[in-house]
Amino acid sequence: MQNQQVLTKNQKIVLDIIEKSSQPLKAYSILFDVKKKGINAPLQVYRALDKLVEIGKIHKIESRNAFIACKNSKCQITKATVFSICENCEDVKEIHDHKLSEHLKHYKDNKGMKYSKYNLEFFGLCKKCINK
Amino acid sequence: MQNQQVLTKNQKIVLDIIEKSSQPLKAYSILFDVKKKGINAPLQVYRALDKLVEIGKIHKIESRNAFIACKNSKCQITKATVFSICENCEDVKEIHDHKLSEHLKHYKDNKGMKYSKYNLEFFGLCKKCINK
DNA sequence: TTAATTTTTGTTATAATATAACACTATGTA
């Protein structure tokens, strides 16, 4: 039921904007874009974002305070994410690497703690930026 | 040279506060604490934090906007971090797992991007919080 | 040493990100 959620008007509007962008969007830039659709206040955007993150339709890039759509239905279950971020051009991509995901999903530390979620952000230079 | 940096007065004051805490501190809580030592403005704290992160003395917990001291000299080289975060009591610990670090350090995706840095945050419940 | 350069500082102001509180409305369920 969590995954086949019926979205509300505001949630749809916000998701739509994010899905149209290949790159992460910031909350206030989303707010600016949706003002013509009747969403006026930050809180309306943040509430929609919270819900969309919760149901796995979008992810938050923590180091950038920005939100990107998820194209992989599996993320909606795991809430475990891996991103690649170019430190020069800020290009962000979600990495779907089954082997890496499995490895992290089953990771146990020596403190008796078991993990249900993780967020991994890789930083470097993308192909374009390496070749200047 | 990067690692044996001589710290300035403000950097020392801020580092000192962070090292005395076992848990991550937020910038404005640090500011509150250092006011008696003559640091008056947010920017003075943020500048010290930036430098301390840069030289690897502290790490930023991105999902919490908070800063924690690093006890592992190796981090000062790699700038690659792994944290464990309890979602109930907010207890944060740095994970030093050589095998995991090596695995991530050498990770290559299929987009021709190679990574120099990463930040991994695991979320779950700590031992105490599992047993309520 | 002296002058040039870089880094750090102190300060004020402001930008950017995010939440509290409250009254109201829609939706689901018994």
Added chain:
DNA sequence: TACATAGTGTTATATTATAACAAAAATTAA
């Protein structure tokens, strides 16, 4: 219907972080 739950709209405010600028301190290069 009545009750519970979730979402809305709004105003105000809290929290996190940076811009801009002038002055002081530390480094470097003649």
